[in-house]
Amino acid sequence: MGRYVLRRLLQLIPVFIGTTFIIYALVWAIPGDPFAGKCGDRGCPPAYIAEMNQKYNLDDPLIVQYIKYLGKLLTGDFGETYSGTAISSLLEQAYPITVRLAIVALIIEGVIGLAAGVLTGLRGRGFLDNLVLVSTLFLIALPVFVTGFVAQIVLGSELGIIRPTVSSDPSIGELIVPGFVLGSLSMAYVSRLTRTSMMENKHGDFVRTAVAKGLTPRRVVGVHMLRNSMIPVVTFLGTDLGALMAGAIVTEGVFNIRGIGGLVFKGITTQEGTTVTGIVTVLVLVYLLMNLLVDILYAVLDPRIRYD
Incomplete structure (x- = not known):
């Protein structure tokens, strides 16, 4: 029974990596400005967009972004909203x-x-x-x-x-x-x-x-x-x-x-x-x-x- 459960646990690892990568790619690979409308009627200043791109690693290639995101997930960090609220607190x-x-x-x-x-x-x-x-x-x-x-x-x-x-x-x-x-x-x-x-x-x-x-x-x-x-x-x-x-x-x-x-x-x-x-x-x-x-x-x- 123990070996049966262990096999099933090991099978979950590639499934988790594959599904989370697809989710991440579908969300962040969508064309367009993710920060559009976040600064009211006027467009966001370039300094703000640059800071947010750096914060969420949007200047990196998609696979690099995902690896960094996966590293945070392994530590229990689900990220923050654009307003700075921890997603884990929203989930709680x-x-x-x-x-x-x-x-x-x-x-x-x-x-x-x-x-x-x-x-x-x-x-x-x-x-x-x-x-x-x-x-x-x-x-x-x-x-x-x-x-x-x-x-x-x-x-x-x-x-x-x-x-x-x-x-x-x-x-x-x-x-x-x-x-x-x-x-x-x-x-x-x-x-x-x-x-x-x-x-x-x-x-x-x-x-x-x-x-x-x-x-x-x-x-x-x-x-x-x-x-x-x-x-x-x-x-x-x-x-x-x-x-x-x-x-x-x-x-x-x-x-x-x-x-x-x-x-x-x-x-x-x-x-x-x-x-x-x-x-x-x-x-x-x-x-x-x-x-x-x-x-x-x-x-x-x-x-x-x-x-x-």
């Missing part, structure tokens, strides 16, 4: 809120999606199966911002069950509805994926063998069927946590959540290259760590994987 303020929102969304989509998928996979065709298929198709077809606005208007403005916008430091309770909105699309995919996997494994040889041995239905389903059916679901849920953190821009905007999505959106609109690069680099790290966790869970669910 915004990231905990986004993490809470993403975890709430992941729990909701995992619990509801798995429950619906297991029930429909075991029961087969019927009213419940058709209801879940229609409901999940509806959620897949509906854009997230529409789901958010409907929940905000109906539950907030009309019924008064929730606040239309959350507070600056929201609690878990305030994030339940935004979390449901954020995870609604993934919840539909989890439900359909679990249903399909359960129906495939229900007729597997290992299930028939377990039944022939006289095992109880609960053990057959909980230990044999569900464990084998969870492998594709674990893959989706693990990678989806990174997607939920990166894709919360719309949900955070609808419910006025001051999270990481707002920082990314503001960085793009104001052309703050350092902010966008630093935050997206953190999201890359989240993706890589979640993929490592998924690989470890693979080995736990099916020991044959680590021997391969």
